[in-house]
Amino acid sequence: MYWNSQFLRSIHLKRNEIPSFNRYPFQLPCVKNLDVLHFHPKVTFLVGENGMGKSTLLEAIAVALGFNPEGGSLNFNFSTYDSHSPLGDYLKLIKGMNKPEDGFFLRAESFYNVASNIEELDREIIGPRIIDSYGGVSLHEQSHGEAFFATFLHRFGGNGIYILDEPEAALSPLRQMSMLTRIHDLVQDNSQFIIATHSPIIMAYPDAKIFEFTNTGITESKLEETNHYKIMKQFFDDKNRMLHHLLDE
Numbered sequence: 001m002y003w004n005s006q007f008l009r010s011i012h013l014k015r016n017e018i019p020s021f022n023r024y025p026f027q028l029p030c031v032k033n034l035d036v037l038h039f040h041p042k043v044t045f046l047v048g049e050n051g052m053g054k055s056t057l058l059e060a061i062a063v064a065l066g067f068n069p070e071g072g073s074l075n076f077n078f079s080t081y082d083s084h085s086p087l088g089d090y091l092k093l094i095k096g097m098n099k100p101e102d103g104f105f106l107r108a109e110s111f112y113n114v115a116s117n118i119e120e121l122d123r124e125i126i127g128p129r130i131i132d133s134y135g136g137v138s139l140h141e142q143s144h145g146e147a148f149f150a151t152f153l154h155r156f157g158g159n160g161i162y163i164l165d166e167p168e169a170a171l172s173p174l175r176q177m178s179m180l181t182r183i184h185d186l187v188q189d190n191s192q193f194i195i196a197t198h199s200p201i202i203m204a205y206p207d208a209k210i211f212e213f214t215n216t217g218i219t220e221s222k223l224e225e226t227n228h229y230k231i232m233k234q235f236f237d238d239k240n241r242m243l244h245h246l247l248d249e
Helices: 054-065 086-090 108-124 130-134 144-155 173-188 227-237 239-247
Strands: 008-013 036-038 043-048 091-095 102-107 160-165 192-196 209-214 217-221
Touching: 008 054, 043 054, 054 086, 054 091, 054 102, 054 160, 054 192, 086 091, 102 144, 108 130, 130 144, 144 173, 173 192, 227 239
Parallel strands: 043 192, 043 209, 102 160, 160 192
Antiparallel strands: 008 036, 008 091, 209 217
């Protein structure tokens, strides 16, 4: 049941086809030391410091699944700036027996471009508006956080695979907690999530698999073992001492 219930079981790096492990993105530790990565059937988190390659690998997974590099559903094919890496061409996807009915690649850095493309398409298409499936209000007429959450709430329909890149970038801590509720609702509706995040709140989703990206590669961790959790806990356990070390001249 474990294997049948998930849409994406694992990825394998086609190591024998890599042109060189000395060039980007193949020189990244998360790629250089990658063989296979097995995903949780419900929620998998990719966490780590900036520059460790988690967003690069997440983008490659999304592209290999057929998503537009800048985000959106499988039907989006716009391009404002072609900057994605070729890593997706070197991934072998192992899928489950069932096919998702829905899917979305949401990335914070290019969500503005997705919102703009929706408006362009709605001006050209005769018939039901695309924006109606996002709540009916222009994503550009909402704050970044409101637009993000409207997408979670209205566009994600369930029985789907959802690839999220740093969704917390636009969300307050309270909204991040609300996002956990929405993720749970969609998981209950047979959905699978793969999420790159820095947020200990979001990565606290129970029974999730957490992969931590470091200079030595990728290791599976528990929430309390991640550097993000340890640093946040250390800060709030003794805020004054931490501030003294950070600000003392």
